[in-house]
Amino acid sequence: MLTTNKLIVRACLYAVAMCATLCAAYAQTPAGTVAYPSKPVRLITTYPPGGASDIMARIIAQKLGEIWGQTVIVENKSGANGSIGLEYAARQTADGTSFVIGNMGPVSINPLITKVPYDIARDFLPISMVAISPTVLVINANSPAQNLKEFIAFARANPGKVNFGTAGPGTLGHLGGEMMKRLAGIEIIHVPYKGGVLAIQDLLGGHVQMVFADPQPILQHIRAGKARPLAVTSAKRLPIVAEVPTFAEAGLPGFVAENWWGAFLPVSTPKTIADKLQADLGKAMNSADIKQRFEEMGVEALSGTPEALRDFVRAESEKWGKLVQEAGIRGE
Numbered sequence: 001m002l003t004t005n006k007l008i009v010r011a012c013l014y015a016v017a018m019c020a021t022l023c024a025a026y027a028q029t030p031a032g033t034v035a036y037p038s039k040p041v042r043l044i045t046t047y048p049p050g051g052a053s054d055i056m057a058r059i060i061a062q063k064l065g066e067i068w069g070q071t072v073i074v075e076n077k078s079g080a081n082g083s084i085g086l087e088y089a090a091r092q093t094a095d096g097t098s099f100v101i102g103n104m105g106p107v108s109i110n111p112l113i114t115k116v117p118y119d120i121a122r123d124f125l126p127i128s129m130v131a132i133s134p135t136v137l138v139i140n141a142n143s144p145a146q147n148l149k150e151f152i153a154f155a156r157a158n159p160g161k162v163n164f165g166t167a168g169p170g171t172l173g174h175l176g177g178e179m180m181k182r183l184a185g186i187e188i189i190h191v192p193y194k195g196g197v198l199a200i201q202d203l204l205g206g207h208v209q210m211v212f213a214d215p216q217p218i219l220q221h222i223r224a225g226k227a228r229p230l231a232v233t234s235a236k237r238l239p240i241v242a243e244v245p246t247f248a249e250a251g252l253p254g255f256v257a258e259n260w261w262g263a264f265l266p267v268s269t270p271k272t273i274a275d276k277l278q279a280d281l282g283k284a285m286n287s288a289d290i291k292q293r294f295e296e297m298g299v300e301a302l303s304g305t306p307e308a309l310r311d312f313v314r315a316e317s318e319k320w321g322k323l324v325q326e327a328g329i330r331g332e
Contacts, residue, residue, distance in 0.1 A: 008074055025251040036096055036276045040071040044092075044100040046085025047076040052214055052297060056131060056261065057101055063284040081168065081331070082106030083116045090123040093269035098276060101130060103261045104172060108316040112324045113170045114331030126309040127278050130285055132260040133299040134234035135172055135212040136241060137180075138227040140203055148250035150229040151210070152184045159187040165199030165208035168192045172332055173199070173212035174235055175320060176257045178327040200236055203227065212257075215240060215298025233257040240298045260316075262309045278306060 022271070045057040054076060061072040075098075077085035089100035110116050118124075137148070145151035156160045166173035166249045169192055181188055191208050193199045200218060203211045204226050211218075213227075215238060221227040222241065231250040232238045247255035263281055265274055282303040284290060294301040323329075 003091075012197050015284065018262075020166055029291055036273050037068055037070050039097065041068075041096070042073050042075045042084055042092075042098040044075050044077055044089045046077060046082035046100065046106055049076055052133070052216060052299070052324050053101070053103060053261065056299065059290060060101070060130065060281075060284055063290055064280060065286060067280050067283055070120055080106075080107055081110055081170065083110050083114075083118075086120075087117045089264070090118045090266060092266055094266035094270075096265070096269055096277065098271035099127065099263055099265045100124075101261050101263050104259050104316065105170065107308075108313055109170045109175070109264065110319060110322070110331065112317065112321050113329050118312060120264075121266050121310075124126045125267055126306045127263040127265055127274060128281050128285075128306065128312065129302040129304045129309050129312065130261045130263055130281065131294060131302055132234075132258050133215065133297075134217055134232045134238060134258045135176060136218055136222075136232050136238070136244060137176070137210060137230045137247075138203065138213050138218055138222065139210050139230060140206055141226050142206065143209065143228060145230075148245075148247070148252060152186060152252070155184070155186040155188055160189060162186070162188045162210065164188050164190045164206040164210045164212070164309060165191045165193055165202055166212070167196040168182065168200060168327055169196070171196075172259050173256060175323060176212040177210075178323055178329070179255060179257060180252070181253055182323075182326075200227075214259075219298070231255075238298055239295055247275065260312075260314070274306070 023197060024264045042060045043057050045053050047053040057074045061074050065072045077088045082102060084102065086102050086106045107120055111313040139151060140144060145154050146180065164177040166177065170222040174190060177188060177190060196214060197217060199211050200213055202208050204221060212233065219240060222229050229241060231247045232244050233256060234246060235256050237246060285303040291301045
């Protein structure tokens with residue numbers, strides 16, 4: 001029979017064992033956070049495999065997997081210019097087992113041009129910016145214009161005869177064209193396609209005269225002399241096409257239009273998990289290998305606070321809202 005003392009000893013040993021188990025759950029983490037993740041995590045991307053968003057998501061997933069010692073699975077939920085993926089992400093269990101990387105389109109632009117089944121401020125916790133990238137204004141290599149000023153002069157002399165191809169209504173290429181119309185005082189015609197690659201193909205074929213293209217898919221055509229770059233849409237030059245001036249340098253100041261990506265969690269996710277994801281995502285995005293791989297794509301790797309991402313999203317919506325209204329842009 002166990003004596004009272006032995007029972008007390010056993011109780012104490014059990015308590016110590018339980019304490020050790022609980023402490024292990026918090027081991028190697030900042031005070032007040034959880035040992036996250038303890039099982040595989042899904043990184044949701046709102047576009048199909050093969051595109052820039054998908055490639056970046058897979059790079060990030062690999063790095064987070066290394067940091068966590070845990071599997072990170074990329075899940076593609078594409079359609080409606082990213083809106084389907086964001087709606088799906090908002091409905092996931094808020095336990096940190098999934099997060100989404102959304103970009104400018106579904107986060108800031110789609111709600112301005114069509115009815116979407118989610119609200120960024122209501123349905124999501126902002127975590128961190130992850131990347132930003134400009135587009136490159138390119139024209140067909142057979143065009144007589146050799147630079148941006150000459151092309152603008154040509155467009156002014158031929159109102160309504162210059163077409164610009166885009167990946168669809170409300171995309172960055174469409175917004176860039178509308179912004180250029182207003183800043184340069186030209187009349188150019190929007191020609192939407194089902195994707196950016198199709199717009200580039202028609203540019204090379206001479207069916208449209210200009211395209212705001214993502215850096216990676218257009219670079220090969222620039223190098224081959226089939227497309228002539230006139231300017232990049234960022235405030236500073238893009239390293240992979242360092243010879244191409246910014247719009248300000250090329251003679252059209254005030255033109256800045258960049259795509260961007262940010263990480264979000266379902267809104268009810270515990271703060272301890274959100275803080276852990278933000279910290280580890282920062283480690284990933286500041287790693288030398290991710291910075292290099294992103295730069296090779298024409299993308300700048302970023303990190304930051306939830307507050308900074310929230311403010312940035314709000315500013316982007318305000319910035320583009322006026323242009324969307326003036327141009328009468330509507331989603332399909």
